[in-house]
């Protein structure tokens with residue numbers, strides 16, 4: 457299960473951004489996980505909740521947005537979302553398509569509580 | 575925008591600032607790995623070395639294929655191996671006994687190799703004396719697919735005893751592969767494995783996937799495999815000269 461090592465990388469990013477922004481606390485973490493990214497959302501959540509203890513993201517809420525597979529057809533030019541995990545064009549059935557969404561795992565945004573100002 | 579904290583609300587700062595700000599980052603979570611992988615690739619390219627990442631379930635025949643490949647290419651292609659299969663040193667020893675340099679990465683309980691592990695391996699191989707470096711990844715059809723290790727070619731081995739439904743069950747892995755090797759074809763008569771089904775379902779997730787069939791036991795398909803390697807190395811060299 458590589459969700460633990462993915463979360464380790466995620467934590468490093470979070471800590472970097474929190475420090476750069478002089479955050480006291482990370483309140484919310486929004487990530488986007490493509491259906492073809494190889495990530496199991498519930499395993500990721502489990503790993504996140506284990507790793508966040510004792511970090512700046514200790515109390516943070518993890519929001520996982522699922523992103524569907526989307527292809528662009530090189531034959532008929534159409535773009536469409538896929539229900540099944542294959543890259544056939546949903547309109548003409550061609551194999552000649554490019555994936556335009558659904559493969560990535562992104563840290564989208566962070567909600568930070570910043571330094572108190574006096 | 576608030577200068578002190580960058581929050582989007584334009585407010586005054588006498589208040590005790592309890593509100594939060596949202597920071598849009600849109601960063602790939604595995605960005606650091608991707609960067610290291612690119613560095614590895616450049617490292618190989620400086621030495622004109624072609625790197626191939628072998629992935630499969632445990633026991634699909636990665637080490638056996640490497641042994642045969644080293645035997646068959648003779649002096650024509652000089653091969654080195656970064657060995658990532660679990661725990662024991664056995665796979666690296668098998669390679670070394672064939673006369674090729676090999677470095678065993680100790681992965682502990684890791685279920686995949688990442689680019690920094692492979693980077694360590696790179697520095698233990700005499701790159702200037704090599705044409706191809708194979709990375710034998712951890713036997714696992716899930717995790718290795720998410721980690722770029724800096725190879726020029728990703729290969730997935732599918733042994734006929736595993737079943738022809740693997741490409742459908744592990745689409746991320748088969749999407750990540752450039753070449754599918756159907757292995758242990760000597761066992762085809764004994765198992766219900768439809769080569770057509772395996773290939774067509776792999777192509778549904780990776781339309782331009784190459785595929786080949788081979789058996790390290792009977793030698794079937796090995797000549798084509800060696801030709802394929804020579805061809806790949808030749809065109810790789812052209813691109814980098």
Ligand SMILES: Nc1nc2c(ncn2[C@@H]2O[C@H](COP(=O)(O)OP(=O)(O)O)[C@@H](O)[C@H]2O)c(=O)[nH]1
Nearest residue numbers: 632633634635636637638639758760789790791
């Ligand atoms: N029948 C048959 N067995 C094979 C073939 N290739 C490998 N094996 C056997 O499959 C087992 C696992 O092979 P190995 O190369 O260690 O797999 P790895 O875990 O992917 O490195 C060993 O017992 C091999 O002898 C083949 O082409 N035909």
Ligand SMILES: [Mg+2]
Nearest residue numbers: 636637659665
């Ligand atoms: Mg092995």
Ligand SMILES: [Zn+2]
Nearest residue numbers: 457458685717
């Ligand atoms: Zn894993």
Ligand SMILES: [Zn+2]
Nearest residue numbers: 529532545548
């Ligand atoms: Zn189409």
Ligand SMILES: [Zn+2]
Nearest residue numbers: 576578579581
């Ligand atoms: Zn403010």
Ligand SMILES: [Zn+2]
Nearest residue numbers: 617693696697
């Ligand atoms: Zn280096």
